[in-house]
Amino acid sequence: MKLNVEAVRACYPALADGYAYLDGAAGTQVPTVVIEAISAAQAAGLGNSGGVFPASHRADSITADCRAAIAALTGGDADGIVLGPNMTTLTYRMAGALASTWAPGDEVVVSRLDHDANIRPWVQAAERAGATVRWAEVDFETGELPAAQYGELIGDRTRLVAVTAASNLIGTRPDVAAITAMAHSVGALSYVDGVHATPHQPVDVAALGADFYATSAYKWSGPHIGAVVAEPALLDTLHPDKLVPSPDAVPERFELGTPSFASLAGVTAAVHHLASLSEAGGSDAVTLRERVLSSMAAVERHEQELFGVLLAGLDSLNHVRTYGRAVSRTATAYFTVAGRTPRQVAEHLATRKINVWHGDNYAWELTGALGIRDSGSAVRAGLVHYNDSTEVERLIAAIAEL
Numbered sequence: 001m002k003l004n005v006e007a008v009r010a011c012y013p014a015l016a017d018g019y020a021y022l023d024g025a026a027g028t029q030v031p032t033v034v035i036e037a038i039s040a041a042q043a044a045g046l047g048n049s050g051g052v053f054p055a056s057h058r059a060d061s062i063t064a065d066c067r068a069a070i071a072a073l074t075g076g077d078a079d080g081i082v083l084g085p086n087m088t089t090l091t092y093r094m095a096g097a098l099a100s101t102w103a104p105g106d107e108v109v110v111s112r113l114d115h116d117a118n119i120r121p122w123v124q125a126a127e128r129a130g131a132t133v134r135w136a137e138v139d140f141e142t143g144e145l146p147a148a149q150y151g152e153l154i155g156d157r158t159r160l161v162a163v164t165a166a167s168n169l170i171g172t173r174p175d176v177a178a179i180t181a182m183a184h185s186v187g188a189l190s191y192v193d194g195v196h197a198t199p200h201q202p203v204d205v206a207a208l209g210a211d212f213y214a215t216s217a218y219k220w221s222g223p224h225i226g227a228v229v230a231e232p233a234l235l236d237t238l239h240p241d242k243l244v245p246s247p248d249a250v251p252e253r254f255e256l257g258t259p260s261f262a263s264l265a266g267v268t269a270a271v272h273h274l275a276s277l278s279e280a281g282g283s284d285a286v287t288l289r290e291r292v293l294s295s296m297a298a299v300e301r302h303e304q305e306l307f308g309v310l311l312a313g314l315d316s317l318n319h320v321r322t323y324g325r326a327v328s329r330t331a332t333a334y335f336t337v338a339g340r341t342p343r344q345v346a347e348h349l350a351t352r353k354i355n356v357w358h359g360d361n362y363a364w365e366l367t368g369a370l371g372i373r374d375s376g377s378a379v380r381a382g383l384v385h386y387n388d389s390t391e392v393e394r395l396i397a398a399i400a401e402l
């Protein structure tokens with residue numbers, strides 16, 4: 001099934017401003033259905049959770065629908081979807097809860113491929129618990145995170161392995177299933193950062209072996225909401241800091257304060273939007289999960305095809321150097337241009353109405369490992385489902401001007 005990119009683009013009012021939004025890895029635009037769902041939730045009247053009147057019931061059913069939608073997107077259990085403002089906040093929360101079960105001498109494995117949000121919460125929690133941090137390294141030449149090294153890194157004292165499903169900088173998709181299998185073989189848990197991966201491919205948390213899978217809706221056409229997917233039984237073993245009167249049930253136990261109910265309605269709309277992207281998605285005969293899987297497979301094919309054109313274009317320019325050439329990657333290019341700082345490149349592209357990011361994009365350890373952090377790192381141009389070939393051609397032409 002092929003994406004009809006023109007039809008997809010028509011769903012996104014922001015794309016009409018003439019800019020090429022190649023900044024999707026830092027956050028996507030939202031389709032009209034999401035904007036309308038947020039607005040409709042507010043217009044209908046919303047109360048707080050757990051009341052006995054209709055506006056409160058509406059808030060509770062919005063929350064339940066949101067958990068069900070994220071479960072459909074990831075293959076998780078709706079009763080194990082922890083909601084929060086973003087992945088970073090939730091990961092600090094999970095790190096606090098998990099670290100309270102660690103003892104001095106326990107070990108935690110993190111990787112230099114990861115966004116800092118899946119490194120620092122674990123490093124700081126380990127420090128407090130007296131646990132040792134072990135580092136998985138990136139192959140400088142290829143940008144791969146070789147799974148084999150985990151055989152050495154994981155041992156009897158390993159309690160947690162934190163690894164990304166895809167690098168937000170160079171797109172590398174490590175062999176997460178192999179890594180989590182090694183973690184499980186010694187009884188350790190896995191925390192998989194799915195923030196960058198989720199918008200680019202079908203996701204199945206069980207196939208990944210992710211005990212915890214973190215994702216952020218604003219990376220996949222939704223509003224600014226984060227979620228952690230886990231088995232309810234696993235969540236039940238953890239006891240995060242919480243208020244005395246707040247619900248102790250799972251997953252509510254992990255959720256602090258009053259959520260943005262209207263945004264949760266937007267998240268549900270975003271999942272339904274993703275499910276509708278492929279032509280096969282229109283059929284009522286299949287479940288939301290099946291429609292999402294079919295759509296995300298089409299999204300992945302579209303992005304990879306366009307990525308081939310983007311990489312070939314960058315490679316054709318002698319003054320451009322690209323980083324990362326992992327065998328399995330999301331459509332995320334990271335590059336420098338000779339004689340220009342990454343910021344200057346991004347500024348030039350902005351004058352050509354092309355949005356890209358420059359800098360480390362919080363993949364702090366990775367830019368250090370690549371040896372480019374001190375020089376301002378590089379420029380990131382990422383593709384998502386609504387990007388098309390004319391945008392890629394504009395990017396290459398604008399870089400050629402430099």
Ligand SMILES: Cc1ncc(COP(=O)(O)O)c(C=O)c1O
Pocket residue numbers: 025026085086087088089115117118164166167168193194195196215216226
């Ligand atoms: C791979 C990855 N992990 C984690 C994060 C942090 O996500 P959030 O902004 O939801 O805290 C990001 C954000 O860019 C990301 O790209």
